[in-house]
Amino acid sequence: MTQQQPLNPQSPFFHEERHASLQPFSDRLITICGAGTLGANVAEALARMGFTQLRVIDKDRIEMRNLSGQPYSRAEVGAPKAHALANLLYRVVQARVDPKVVELTGENAAGLLKGSALVVDAFDNVQAREAVSRAAREADLACLHIGFSGDGLYGSGIWEPRYQVPREVPGDPCDYPLTRPLALMLSALTVRAITDFFHLEQRHDFELTWNDLRVHYG
Structure with missing residues (x-):
């Protein structure tokens, strides 16, 4: 029987090591498409859990309106999101x-996703989602698509090949006042789905609405 290594209480990942070590797959490359409200929070959660190899794809720069839902600071406004997150x-x-x-x-997707052990699509536009989906299928890459509705009331995560690119709908979920709480819950579900994928080799879809969460104050 292999002797278990003693835990290091000074490790930033002490709690993860104590309950279920992620070390066997912590260095697998995860590519996150989008560094906005969902993508950036998922990337932060993965990094804090001990995943050390992340690739983040995003063309946008940080705006003041992003600060309420994304883990950026006022001093970073104007900087590329991908660089600031890194x-x-x-x-x-x-x-x-x-x-x-x-x-x-569609032209550069294959190259940008190459080498990924897992792709997480958190883009907020149909064209980019279509490009990610097509490239992942053609390269046989594991891919989880996450997103939430324009009214900020519904979110989901769907794995390839079950994913279908949604229609373009009006509305920006980032304008909804409860966007960050919903995004953090969706990020938590996403990270759980990712760890189950690596640890258990399972691909769980999930969905969440505010109506699912019934809290009674007495």
Whole structure:
């Protein structure tokens, strides 16, 4: 029987190591498409859990309106989201993030996703989602698509090949006042689905609405 290594209470990942070590797959490359409300929070959660190899693809720069739902600071307004996220996660836990400040299209998707053990699609537009879906299928890459509705009341995560690109609908969920709480819950479900994928080799779809959460104050 292999002797278990003693836990290091000074490790930033002490709790993860104590309950279920992620070390066997913590260095697998996860590519996150989108560094907005969902993508950035998922990347932060993964890094803090001990995943050390992340690639983030996003062409946008940080705006003031992003600060209410995304883990950026006022001082970073105007900076590329991918670079700011890479700097943040390295400072926090020395996660190695490969930032790609580029628009993902049907022409460059295959190259940008190449080498990924897992792709997480958190884009907010139909064209980019279509490009990710097509490239992942053609390269036989595991891919989880996450997103939420324009009214900020519904969110889901669907794995390839069950995913169907949604229709373009009006409304920006980031304008909804409860966007961040819903995004954090969706991020938590996403990270759980990712760990189940690596640890148990299972692909769980999920969905969440505010109506699912019934809290009674007495």
